[in-house]
Amino acid sequence: MRLHSRIARLFTLPAAALLLAACGGAPAPDTGDETSARAGSAPGEVNLYTTREPGLIQPLLDAFTQRTGTRVNTVFVRDGLLERVRAEGERSPADVLMTVDTGNLLDLVDAGITQPVQSAVLAEAIPAHLRGPGGEWFALSLRDRVLYADKDLALEAFSYEELADPLWKGKVCIRSGQHPYNTSLIAAMIAHRGVEATEAWLRGVKANLARKAAGGDRDVARDILAGICEIGIANAYYVGRMKNAEPGSEQHQWGEAIKVIRPIFASVEGGGTHVNISGAAVAAHAPNRDHAVALLEYLVSDEAQSLYARANYEYPVKAGVELDPVVASFGEMRVDALPLADIARHRREASELVDRIGFDN
Numbered sequence: 001m002r003l004h005s006r007i008a009r010l011f012t013l014p015a016a017a018l019l020l021a022a023c024g025g026a027p028a029p030d031t032g033d034e035t036s037a038r039a040g041s042a043p044g045e046v047n048l049y050t051t052r053e054p055g056l057i058q059p060l061l062d063a064f065t066q067r068t069g070t071r072v073n074t075v076f077v078r079d080g081l082l083e084r085v086r087a088e089g090e091r092s093p094a095d096v097l098m099t100v101d102t103g104n105l106l107d108l109v110d111a112g113i114t115q116p117v118q119s120a121v122l123a124e125a126i127p128a129h130l131r132g133p134g135g136e137w138f139a140l141s142l143r144d145r146v147l148y149a150d151k152d153l154a155l156e157a158f159s160y161e162e163l164a165d166p167l168w169k170g171k172v173c174i175r176s177g178q179h180p181y182n183t184s185l186i187a188a189m190i191a192h193r194g195v196e197a198t199e200a201w202l203r204g205v206k207a208n209l210a211r212k213a214a215g216g217d218r219d220v221a222r223d224i225l226a227g228i229c230e231i232g233i234a235n236a237y238y239v240g241r242m243k244n245a246e247p248g249s250e251q252h253q254w255g256e257a258i259k260v261i262r263p264i265f266a267s268v269e270g271g272g273t274h275v276n277i278s279g280a281a282v283a284a285h286a287p288n289r290d291h292a293v294a295l296l297e298y299l300v301s302d303e304a305q306s307l308y309a310r311a312n313y314e315y316p317v318k319a320g321v322e323l324d325p326v327v328a329s330f331g332e333m334r335v336d337a338l339p340l341a342d343i344a345r346h347r348r349e350a351s352e353l354v355d356r357i358g359f360d361n
């Protein structure tokens with residue numbers, strides 16, 4: 001319905017407004033006629049501030065523009081998204097703020113630079129534990145933290161708890177405990193089981209390390225290929241990138257050396273696979289609020305979710321969307337049921353714990 005009415009509007013718009021939209025120039029002049037009265041809901045434009053690599057999301061934005069006629073002006077902000085929008089204040093042109101990591105999104109909300117959005121489309125597409133309770137932020141894709149295992153290991157299932165099992169002594173590889181991907185995982189363990197049990201667990205993991213906790217996620221696959229370790233923890237989407245890399249390249253060899261198992265929290269009820277997210281929020285002073293909401297709603301459409309999943313090898317936030325073949329080969333995902341906001345609240349404790357036990361030393 002919504003799409004149809006938009007397309008209908010596209011065809012009935014006065015030519016002047018269309019022209020304006022096409023060149024994406026200054027806002028419609030205030031002539032007091034019907035043209036300017038409609039400008040707010042015209043195809044128009046929406047300003048997206050994103051920390052994500054432009055190449056990853058551009059195909060999605062192009063598809064949105066093709067469908068709605070709304071132009072997306074992308075401002076790529078590698079660092080300091082929060083500070084920039086805060087400094088721009090009420091005059092900020094930002095409509096949509098897009099970033100990765102629940103903690104980063106919550107920081108935007110806490111800084112007061114977002115606004116809540118009530119949208120039945122977003123509420124239906126995104127499970128409640130993967131968005132702000134009042135529509136303050138929305139997950140758009142999932143980044144599951146999984147086990148990379150030597151492809152020849154006779155291993156079918158795994159729990160995060162097992163990482164501390166002495167059975168794996170000297171066989172585990174992982175990056176720094178202070179990296180946000182790991183503090184998020186450790187924070188989830190704290191949210192499930194408390195700090196004390198998590199400390200005992202993390203000490204066990206530390207005792208099992210094959211090498212210093214350092215490097216990147218792909219280095220886990222590299223080091224499994226090199227025989228330094230047998231298992232490790234890393235994000236799933238890197239496997240999509242490695243396995244789809246040029247045959248014969250180093251990356252491809254690393255990817256082919258491993259298999260992926262999605263661990264779960266086995267010691268708690270409803271425990272599933274830990275995910276972090278990419279997500280977005282509508283900016284507090286969004287000048288194009290309606291288009292901002294329309295963009296978010298588009299990003300959870302089947303089309304966009306499947307584009308996302310195939311371009312980034314991330315996991316769709318919406319159920320029933322077709323997966324990239326490599327990601328599909330990892331099997332079904334049971335996402336951990338804890339609300340992401342609850343997990344993010346334990347980030348600081350997680351970081352302190354990593355320091356306290358000298359995990360990275």
Ligand SMILES: [Fe+2]
Nearest residue numbers: 181217235238
């Ligand atoms: Fe990453």
